[in-house]
Amino acid sequence: MDFNDTPEEAAFRKEVRAWLDANATRKSDDTQSNRARNDDPGLLQKAKEWQDKKAKAGYARITWPKEFGGRGGSPILQVIYQQEESNYLVPLGFFDIGLGMCIPTMMAYATPEQLKRYVKPALHGQEIWCQLFSEPAAGSDVAGIRTKAERDGDDWIINGQKVWTSGAHYCDFGIVITRTDPNVPKHAGLTMFFLDMKSPGVEVRPIKQMSGGANFNEVFFTNVRIPDSQRLGKVGEGWKAALTTLMNERLAVGLPSGGLDIDELMELARETELEDGAAIRNQQVRSKIADWYVQQQGLKLTRYRTLTALSKGQTPGPESSIIKIVAAPKMQDMGAFAMELMGHAGIMKEDVPFAAGFQAQWIGGAGFRIAGGTDEILRNIVAERVLGLPADIRVDKDIPFNKLTRS
């Protein structure tokens, strides 16, 4: 057992490091985050420039085939690139959904001409893609979407509303799942398309989150016309296409990084005086620190097990399915506990060391437990796919969609 690179991996890491050194600024310490500067108005443009630079050097999508601008590399090389890149101050995060989910879906269903048109601009950051799946009445139960697409000659007319669409406000294209037949049970009546987000009738409204940020949007479709040539997969087989998208969910490259963690919690506990002395000497405090340390280490090491499988060219086991189930509540609970250590001052946004950071975790954790699969859905997935327990009873399974009880 060791954490070392194979000779091939080491050589690649060295090459990547040299390229990054020549093209980017190394972070001065671990706490600098690439996402901390989201208020930078020029960030998107900088991100596009960085993406283009990466694509030109062949690092933008290492696992993609060469014909699409990748290098046909193994997933472990992609991970190594991302590990190294995370040590530099570069703007990231705008292209993950497009390149990780949308374009792979295009690769599975679009025509060669369409791929020729769309893949390269996406890879080089010139065009950004979003994924239009969730709706107000279809969150965890995403197959329950109502946005409808109706045939009109060679076109389709789309009406409805999507929600939680990350990045829709700056995206150029999107893949959208629609209902084309409400007279059949819900999974059977879906069809997938891609569309230009600048199409007439598309309206994007940012959603202000509880955290104050606005990364998500509502997207309204009012008589949006799409040619049938932009259909992905067969009519009525949209669910199959959606599963292709979801299976391509980006290789989880790491945990949310740059946030406060055990070291900061311990520093806080050393500096905080409780009635019986420094908080770090209190057994309840120590017990909680130990529990979160064990979780933090457990997640990091679980990730290493997954990377080991990738490094050996094997398919990773199901162990990585635990990561968000553990990380999200930990973020929320640890944030809340750190604030408790600060006492009443834990509510203040300024003048209290670490307060803002832990408050951000406490607030952000509430969202992280929901985004990309709720705690509950993830437990269902583990129970069904790992433990082989029965799927939930679906009372809507054989009922036409338009006969269902609606919320």
Added chain:
Amino acid sequence: MNFDFSDDQKLLKEQVRKFLADKCPTKVVRRVLDGTETHAEDVWKGLVDLGVPALGIPETYGGMGLSPLEVCVVAEEIGRAAAPVPFDSSVVLATEALKLAGSDAQKKKWLPELASGKAIGTVAIAEGAQPPKPRNTRTTFGGGRLNGKKLPVTDGEAATFAIVLANTGGSGERAVSLVIVDLTQKAVAKKRIETIDPARKHAELAFDDAAAELLGAEGEGWSLLERLYDAAAVYFAFAQVGGAESAMWMARDYALQRNAFGRAIGSYQAIKHKLADCYVKLELARSNAYYGAMMLTEGGADLPLAAAAARIAATDAYDFAAKENIQTHGGIGFTWEADTQFHYRRSRLLALSLGGPMAWKDKLVTRLEQKNAA
């Protein structure tokens, strides 16, 4: 990145797993639990024939000279089967104590006998109600003679020798030393004691001027014990991971076959989510245990921290899986005839025998503070 066991190690694991599935089904655990035998001698003999006690013992002392990783994969299988054999006591604690602190002569005397199965060793640390601490150690050693009482001692009856924590007259932590004592001599009295896990027999050992000798330097007992427990915590963590996994699948199998309100109880989220949580805790424990094994093998500076993390995570995983296994079974799970009790009992035994989670959490934070200060 190579954070996994080798193919050879997995093969060994599979071999032991098959052997135990064949020779140590739950009815053997029940036989020992209900009976008077000190351990399942048939199973133990088979494990000895497979070379299990010899794995981690250097070749110069009659062993196979393999790394801790081989012992870890076997520990996982022993835990999975809840095998009623002196593995934790003899293969882990006594063997590791000799490797850690024994003189060449002591190693020459005892390790070959452990490797061949001729000897069974154990450690005798606690003295009843108070937690084992130097100040609570009233058993004395001086002039080559050991006097006092130790309880509970795992496999105290089956063991042919014991490593005993004894007061040697120094002050503070230096008040205690480890001594090694032959249990076949007349000056040692053994008495079986009842415990929560009768599938692993425990004894009270009384020493009345028993001949013994120091293991390691005088006054070093407490620090040696800390190091011994760090190594043991890693092996125990693997046994706990094996037990947790076994309890989880037992619960899952039952949840698939038991129907209530017209369907399998495993289709209800109350059960599904509980078992998903078992899996989450199991994987956290497994990952922490792997790192413990890696540090143990490398002799890495992170061992004390890794061992504590492995112990905390594995204790949590096994406790949770064992209790929720009973809960998933409902009333039948609380009967004497159900196999659920084996893991429930074993999980608590393993949780307490090296000191419980509260003590290890305290240790973990102390070690984290030391690491951060360094």
